[in-house]
Amino acid sequence: MKFKKDFNCNDCPLKCEIYKAIVETGGDFSNLHPMQVSLVKNENICKQGSQVTHAIYLVSGTAKLFIEGLNNHNIILYILNPNSYIGLLSFFETPTYHYSVKPIEDACVCMVDLNFIKHLYIQNHRFLISLNIIFGKFVASIMQKIITLNQKNIRGRVADSLLYLAELHGSSNFNMLLTRKELGELSAISEENTVRLLTEFKNEGIISVNGRNIGIADKSLLKRISEFG
Amino acid sequence: MKFKKDFNCNDCPLKCEIYKAIVETGGDFSNLHPMQVSLVKNENICKQGSQVTHAIYLVSGTAKLFIEGLNNHNIILYILNPNSYIGLLSFFETPTYHYSVKPIEDACVCMVDLNFIKHLYIQNHRFLISLNIIFGKFVASIMQKIITLNQKNIRGRVADSLLYLAELHGSSNFNMLLTRKELGELSAISEENTVRLLTEFKNEGIISVNGRNIGIADKSLLKRISEFG
């Protein structure tokens, strides 16, 4: 974990939502005090149960957002790409995080004091609305996740996860970055069954597997499997 | 379903959050046009997939909030008591409902145009903050639910549900209003296993069962079961 203090937004190549909102509202950066932090794998970006003090924005790298359950058994809810809010589900007056976030490759995040954010969205309603839209999408996909995890068999769930990852990477061929165990946590199944299903799908010619590189050969079939058939 | 149009908030015994916020902001009710609706069991208060046009507030009665899954298999997320928002999870710029709500006893709801609400929370930040606080709590309990449903055995899940209902009714002795099937949907298990566990708990002296009336005799033991022991 390496801090870059006294960071200046004008030097940042990523013109994030917060930056845009400030410019739109009058361009006063004097109270912003952004903090950029570099992290390596397995460091916590935020930790379930700890206090929410800053809005966190993923600048570069990829991260997993997960709930820490019983007996060290986690469930991964989303994979986060650069240019997305991390603290979002906790922006809204939640004292502590209900989930944890860790990078799955080296990453860089930017932290902004939460009081600044509140002040900003009260002044700038377009910003507030944009937060709410993202928030709404998160909730929608959690709902979907609850159904998927509870009502599909493990074949359908892994198919779902693979389609999700392809969508996320914008291609049918991608390096999923996740270990087998993590792919299992994304589908809420055991590591062993994850392996079994990957080889099963491979043998059926639905996907190609090369280490963590996945290629989806028959997307429509995978979709039918995901829909539970 | 029976509409009471041209309803006047000053005649309403329930001084809800929205009412209070309007009074606080200047007391202009002229654009409010609240609509009160009476519903009986099994009518939809709101329906998954349909458009969100109004904020809905539960005035009287009890309702279940559930996700409609595959093969007519639902999962109940919450039981709603009077004086709570129904549309809440969809207030924030979500075009369609991601869940359904139905009364489990005769109920009465009040509907307010969503544009009015938006206008109100932009003017009144205390109201916005109060919405966000409730929103945050909903999300927190969904997170908890995901873990519960995926990582606890059915004994733990039913124990959880019973403790939840006791909390909701504010007493260890309550009429749960739910059928066995619905209690199962609250715990995401089959109706048959729900019945089996109720009699199991009864035989173990942990609860008393009389139709839909439940009495929790040994709360601490039930808590230990819920914590997965």
Place this chain on the structure above:
DNA sequence: CGCGAGCTTGACGTTGTTCAACTAGAGTGG
């Protein structure tokens, strides 16, 4: 009186987890 919805119980089969053993590759230190 008969019908239907809700409830109850037993038997059975499927699904998925867990345990255990084994393999392959990447570091590490002598």
Place this chain on the structure above:
DNA sequence: CCACTCTAGTTGAACAACGTCAAGCTCGCG
């Protein structure tokens, strides 16, 4: 350069947990 160790991945077999099917029961209501 070779043991060694550690992690990630893989496979098989045994077992436990749940869901499903089927049948019967009870009570309220037409």
